[in-house]
Amino acid sequence: MDSLAAIKQTFFQECEEQLAELESGLLAIEGGIQDSETVNAVFRAVHSIKGGAGAFALDDLVRFAHVFETALDHLRAGLLLPSAEVTGCMLRAADVLADLVRAARDGGSVDAARCKALGEELAALDPDGAGTVPETDDGMDGIDFAPVLVELDDLDALPAPSGRHFTIRFTPHPDLYAKANDAAVILREITRLGDATITCDTSDVPLLSELDPEGSCLSWTIRLRTASDAAAVREVFEFVEGDCDVAISAEAEEDGEDLDVAALLARLQGEVAGETAEATAQQLIADETPLPGSEVIDLSEVRRQGKAHEVAPEPASKPEATAASTAAPPTIRVDLDRVDRLIDLVGELVINQAMLAQRVFEAGLARASGVAAGLDELEQLTREIQDSVMAIRAQPVKSVFQRIPRLVREVAALTGKTVRLVTEGEATEVDKTVIERLSDPLTHMIRNAIDHGLESPEARLEKGKPAEGQVRLSALHRSGRIVIEVADDGAGIDRPKVKAIAARKGLVAADAVLSDEEIDNLIFLPGFSTAASISDISGRGVGMDVVKRSIQALGGRISIASRPGEGSTFTMSLPLTLAVLDGMVVTVAGQTLVVPLTAIVETLQPKAVEVHGLGGAARVIAIREHFVPLIDVGRELGYRGNDADPLDCVALLVESEGGARNALLVDAILGQRQVVIKSLEANYRHVPGIAAATILGDGRVALILDVDAVVARSRSDAASHETFLAAAG
Amino acid sequence: MTESQKNHGRRKADLTRAYELIAFRIGAQEFCVDIMSVREIRGWTPVTPLPQSPGFVRGVVNLRGAVLPIVDLAARLGFTAAEPTARHVIIVTQIGEQVVGLLVDAVSDILTVTDDLVQATPDVASEMAKTFVRAVIAVEKRMISLIAVDHILPEPKWTGA
Numbered sequence: 106m107d108s109l110a111a112i113k114q115t116f117f118q119e120c121e122e123q124l125a126e127l128e129s130g131l132l133a134i135e136g137g138i139q140d141s142e143t144v145n146a147v148f149r150a151v152h153s154i155k156g157g158a159g160a161f162a163l164d165d166l167v168r169f170a171h172v173f174e175t176a177l178d179h180l181r182a183g184l185l186l187p188s189a190e191v192t193g194c195m196l197r198a199a200d201v202l203a204d205l206v207r208a209a210r211d212g213g214s215v216d217a218a219r220c221k222a223l224g225e226e227l228a229a230l231d232p233d234g235a236g237t238v239p240e241t242d243d244g245m246d247g248i249d250f251a252p253v254l255v256e257l258d259d260l261d262a263l264p265a266p267s268g269r270h271f272t273i274r275f276t277p278h279p280d281l282y283a284k285a286n287d288a289a290v291i292l293r294e295i296t297r298l299g300d301a302t303i304t305c306d307t308s309d310v311p312l313l314s315e316l317d318p319e320g321s322c323l324s325w326t327i328r329l330r331t332a333s334d335a336a337a338v339r340e341v342f343e344f345v346e347g348d349c350d351v352a353i354s355a356e357a358e359e360d361g362e363d364l365d366v367a368a369l370l371a372r373l374q375g376e377v378a379g380e381t382a383e384a385t386a387q388q389l390i391a392d393e394t395p396l397p398g399s400e401v402i403d404l405s406e407v408r409r410q411g412k413a414h415e416v417a418p419e420p421a422s423k424p425e426a427t428a429a430s431t432a433a434p435p436t437i438r439v440d441l442d443r444v445d446r447l448i449d450l451v452g453e454l455v456i457n458q459a460m461l462a463q464r465v466f467e468a469g470l471a472r473a474s475g476v477a478a479g480l481d482e483l484e485q486l487t488r489e490i491q492d493s494v495m496a497i498r499a500q501p502v503k504s505v506f507q508r509i510p511r512l513v514r515e516v517a518a519l520t521g522k523t524v525r526l527v528t529e530g531e532a533t534e535v536d537k538t539v540i541e542r543l544s545d546p547l548t549h550m551i552r553n554a555i556d557h558g559l560e561s562p563e564a565r566l567e568k569g570k571p572a573e574g575q576v577r578l579s580a581l582h583r584s585g586r587i588v589i590e591v592a593d594d595g596a597g598i599d600r601p602k603v604k605a606i607a608a609r610k611g612l613v614a615a616d617a618v619l620s621d622e623e624i625d626n627l628i629f630l631p632g633f634s635t636a637a638s639i640s641d642i643s644g645r646g647v648g649m650d651v652v653k654r655s656i657q658a659l660g661g662r663i664s665i666a667s668r669p670g671e672g673s674t675f676t677m678s679l680p681l682t683l684a685v686l687d688g689m690v691v692t693v694a695g696q697t698l699v700v701p702l703t704a705i706v707e708t709l710q711p712k713a714v715e716v717h718g719l720g721g722a723a724r725v726i727a728i729r730e731h732f733v734p735l736i737d738v739g740r741e742l743g744y745r746g747n748d749a750d751p752l753d754c755v756a757l758l759v760e761s762e763g764g765a766r767n768a769l770l771v772d773a774i775l776g777q778r779q780v781v782i783k784s785l786e787a788n789y790r791h792v793p794g795i796a797a798a799t800i801l802g803d804g805r806v807a808l809i810l811d812v813d814a815v816v817a818r819s820r821s822d823a824a825s826h827e828t829f830l831a832a833a834g
Numbered sequence: 835m836t837e838s839q840k841n842h843g844r845r846k847a848d849l850t851r852a853y854e855l856i857a858f859r860i861g862a863q864e865f866c867v868d869i870m871s872v873r874e875i876r877g878w879t880p881v882t883p884l885p886q887s888p889g890f891v892r893g894v895v896n897l898r899g900a901v902l903p904i905v906d907l908a909a910r911l912g913f914t915a916a917e918p919t920a921r922h923v924i925i926v927t928q929i930g931e932q933v934v935g936l937l938v939d940a941v942s943d944i945l946t947v948t949d950d951l952v953q954a955t956p957d958v959a960s961e962m963a964k965t966f967v968r969a970v971i972a973v974e975k976r977m978i979s980l981i982a983v984d985h986i987l988p989e990p991k992w993t994g995a
Contacts, residue, residue: 453899696883742885785884788932789894789903789987793886798894798901806882806894806901 116157117210123150124203128507131199134180135192136514141181148177154206163209166202169224173198175318176227182313185230194230196511198223211438269331271338274352276324281348283319292325294341299331324350444497448684451487451494452781458487459802495682499534502580502589505543506531509551509578516555522574523562524555529579535587536682542659543589543679549652550591550675551576558593558673568670570594587681592674598667600624607633625665629653657760660686660703688780688809689757690801691771694744697807698771699780699799704812706758706766708774711735711751722748726756726768733758736819737770738810742794759812767816782809794818855971857943857978858925860908860916864942864978866971871928871983875941878922888988889915892937897926904935905986912962929983936986945978947971952980 130147155170176195179185201215201223208215273295277288295301303325310322329338335353342351462480470476506528517524535543559565559574566572577592600621607627608615619627627633631650656663661679680687688699689708715727716735725732735756739745749770756768780799783806785792796811855866856875881893881904890909894901904924909915916922916937924935955967968982 449899456896456899744883744885783899783901785894785901788901788934789884789891792884795885798882800896800899800901804896805880806896808882808884 113161116161117206119157120154120206120210123154124199124206126150127199127202128196131192131196132510134187135189135196135511139187144177144181148174148181151177151202154202158209161209163205165215165220166205166209169198169202169205169220172224172227173202176230178313178318179230182316184314191230194223194226198227269334269355271327271329271331271335272354273327273329273338274324274350275327275342276350277321277345278348278350279317279319279321281345282321284345284348286345286348288323288325291341291345292327295327295329295338298333298337298341299329301330302328304328439497444494448494448498451491452684452783455487455491455781456800456802456804458483460804463802495536495684496534498537498682500537500540501532501534502540502543502587503531505540505547506578506580508544509547512548512551513555513576516552520556521561522555522559523572524559525573525575527575527577529577530581533580533582533587535580535679536684538683539587539659539679539681542655546652546655546677547578547589547591549649550677551578553649553652554591554593554595554673554675558595560596564596582681583678585681586678588676588678590674590676592672594672597669597671597673598625598628598665600669603627625667628665629663657703659683660701662703683782685779685781686799686809687777688799689777690775690807691755691757692773692775693742693771694739694749696742696744697775697801697805698738699778699807699809700757700759700769700771700812701796701809702777704759706760709756709758709768711754711756711768711770713752716751724748724751726751728758728766728768731766733766733768734819735768735770736816738815739770739772741815741819759816765816767819769810769812769815780807780809852946852948855945855947855978855980856925856941857945858923858938858941860911860939861913864976865907865911865938865981866945866978867925867927867936867981867983869944873926873928873933876924876926876935878918878920878924878937891988892918895924895935897933897935900933902926902933902935903987904937906937907981907986908937908939910986911966912960927983929987932987934987945971945973947973955979 127147127150130143130150133143134147151170151174155167155174158166158170173195176185176198180187180191180195185191201220204215205220207213275288275291277286281288292301292303296303304327306324306326307322309324310316316322331338335355338353339351342349462484465476465480509528510526513524513526554576555574559576560568560570562572562574565574575594577590579590579592581588604613604619604624604627607613607624607630608617610632612630612633613619613627629649629652633650653663656677656679659679660683661677663675663677665673665675667673686699687702689702689705691698691700709728711726717725717727717732719725719732724735726735727733735751737745737748740748749772751770754770754772755774756770758766758768760766778801780801783798783800785795785798785808792808794811794815796809796814798806798808801807854869856869856872857864857866859865876897879895881895883893884891884903887893890906892904892906894903896902906916906918916939918937921940923938923941925938925941926933926935951971951973952969953972955963955970958964963979965985966982967979969980971978971980
């Protein structure tokens with residue numbers, strides 16, 4: 106049983122390879138590479154998975170793979186053209202297949218409805234419009250091998266060959282398959298009666314283009330040496346009576362042509378020669394990797410054997426792809442809840458360590474003392490544990506990057522540009538929660554790079570650049586954050602144009618003197634769109650400001666570097682996890698608050714001349730000639746009844762949703778710190794104006810300010826105030 | 835959740851037998867909660883006040899890494915809000931899926947009571963009594979009110995911003 110499990114594991118490892126090949130093949134086909142080698146590789150990938158799955162009786166997988174295979178076969182035969190619709194469907198089918206494989210491996214479940222829907226979709230691709238889903242293997246399988254589980258202990262238990270010889274001619278009708286019977290099963294039953302030599306007659310197999318996928322083209326001649334009588338032989342065919350032609354004739358002994366089970370298994374259609382089944386199996390084992398005590402033939406062995414016989418119409422492309430060379434590192438799957446619990450505990454440890462450090466400091470123990478040294482070590486260990494625990498949840502960005510080639514092709518097709526995508530650092534890891542929310546902004550950025558960044562092929566040639574534009578997508582770790590860059594080698598940002606548009610839209614004063622950097626950043630303003638015509642791809646005015654907002658929501662930052670004529674680079678820097686946050690610790694009316702650092706643009710000390718009253722209670726502050734609303738955080742949160750004197754306070758210039766700027770008034774800034782985010786909702790409920798809580802080094806809970814909510818609240822307060830005044834007046 | 839269900843089930847089953855309660859004092863009155871819902875009892879520590887919260891929610895404290903809201907039970911029950919000192923006590927209580935700290939004057943007793951001692955809350959005019967007192971228990975000529983803990987936390991009426 107252990108060896109079976111090992112073989113099964115090998116099968117799943119191979120499945121992973123096949124799935125990767127399937128996907129890259131499909132992507133290549135979608136990209137216009139339609140040579141037979143690619144199509145065959147895709148077909149083979151699905152077929153191999155199906156074959157292996159059959160051996161392990163993974164019925165769901167076999168069924169789906171079969172439908173998929175049928176559709177791919179039409180593609181291979183040229184009956185189906187690889188339109189965007191077809192390849193799209195197939196790519197989705199590849200996802201389902203991957204899900205099924207994983208479900209089979211890990212015992213999980215798959216979305217049955219999705220699986221079924223795609224199965225039907227695939228079946229609907231049938232150029233004959235038949236759209237039916239054949240339930241069993243049919244003549245199609247003659248094209249390639251179909252491994253069958255061979256239980257050698259059965260063979261060991263064979264009755265001693267003796268007595269009668271029969272020649273059986275077995276020709277199934279299409280009805281036999283339609284009734285969900287399987288010729289292979291019947292043949293196996295016959296082999297149980299005695300020594301059987303099975304020859305497959307493929308003379309009726311038509312050309313692939315004429316092949317009826319639901320037809321029956323194969324027949325078999327079986328020479329059987331058995332102790333049983335003719336009635337017993339006939340009984341084997343009892344279930345398929347009427348659905349096949351069976352001719353059984355008793356015969357004088359002849360032991361000439363024998364059965365090579367391996368070849369039979371590998372290619373049902375194949376010419377066969379060899380010894381008895383048992384001998385062949387032994388020979389097979391001896392020929393290839395010795396598998397003493399093995400009860401089951403390794404599929405890869407069978408496949409290799411099949412190739413060695415050179416009977417395949419198309420040889421397998423990756424015969425060397427054995428498990429050993431591509432084995433994934435050993436992994437275990439752990440419940441996410443457990444990991445989260447561990448992360449919580451480590452968070453507590455970090456807080457505790459900080460508290461301990463503070464107490465030691467307060468106790469006035471000298472730096473040189475043993476206590477302080479031990480504390481330093483503890484701190485280092487704690488950080489290491491935290492990093493390691495965070496690494497458990499980390500995933501490579503590959504899962505997001507993988508979707509990009511498809512997007513690039515789509516956008517390139519829509520814009521009529523030719524684009525080459527270069528990706529780097531796919532293995533860079535980042536927390537799962539970040540990965541999940543990375544896809545949308547990245548999609549926007551790639552679209553923008555192609556649509557706005559790259560010039561048309563003609564314009565590029567004029568400038569002496571290659572007609573094909575390049576978009577480089579890269580990821581790397583830099584100082585505890587992940588940095589993702591989208592760079593194009595297009596025209597760069599047309600600064601005079603950007604400034605003119607911004608001025609026209611009233612986003613900036615027409616005579617404002619702006620640095621290059623400031624002009625570049627204008628494109629992040631809401632409602633800004635440089636595209637001359639609104640295209641399908643971008644330019645709906647929801648472009649870069651949305652990107653910026655979603656990146657900020659993740660606690661990230663985005664910046665642009667652009668050189669006219671050489672291209673632009675958008676760089677986003679994101680935290681590696683959403684469990685911690687870089688914050689500015691401030692005090693407001695005696696309370697300690699944390700303001701997310703990503704929201705803060707700058708901090709300043711208000712001067713008397715800069716603060717102006719505006720209407721009733723509202724105040725604004727002049728920042729380089731711009732008037733920005735001044736919001737007293739203490740008052741908004743109800744910590745104090747009256748507005749504080751701005752001159753005693755510090756103003757934090759924050760950028761909130763939509764790019765609007767506001768100045769938040771706080772009493773003092775204590776410092777900058779990375780804090781562990783703690784939910785308030787877990788034991789209480791959402792508090793307006795507060796995003797979450799954290800625990801500071803002194804063990805006290807500090808609240809994390811929700812900048813957008815505080816700004817929005819100050820607006821609605823003012824509104825209700827004015828309504829009240831209007832009603833009163 | 836399972837824990838509280840279990841507690842609930844146990845409470846029901848125990849109604850016919852003896853069950854244990856933690857009694858505490860708020861002003862001159864005595865109250866109690868099921869001992870099975872009590873996680874721990876702590877001394878008062880300064881809280882971080884929460885903006886936009888009802889007066890009886892004093893704020894939050896750090897309970898070994900979790901954020902624990904503190905409900906001033908005196909204020910909640912309609913008495914004058916407590917002025918907590920180091921002698922005040924926080925009873926950390928499991929309410930449904932949440933853990934909440936109840937601020938009380940002092941823990942007075944651990945009672946083992948049987949069903950026959952438990953009476954329905956007398957029909958008085960007090961809204962507070964109807965809402966927060968599940969039953970009253972007569973022990974040694976004292977009257978101890980059994981708190982309906984699930985009504986202690988405010989309704990989450992505005993969960994949005």
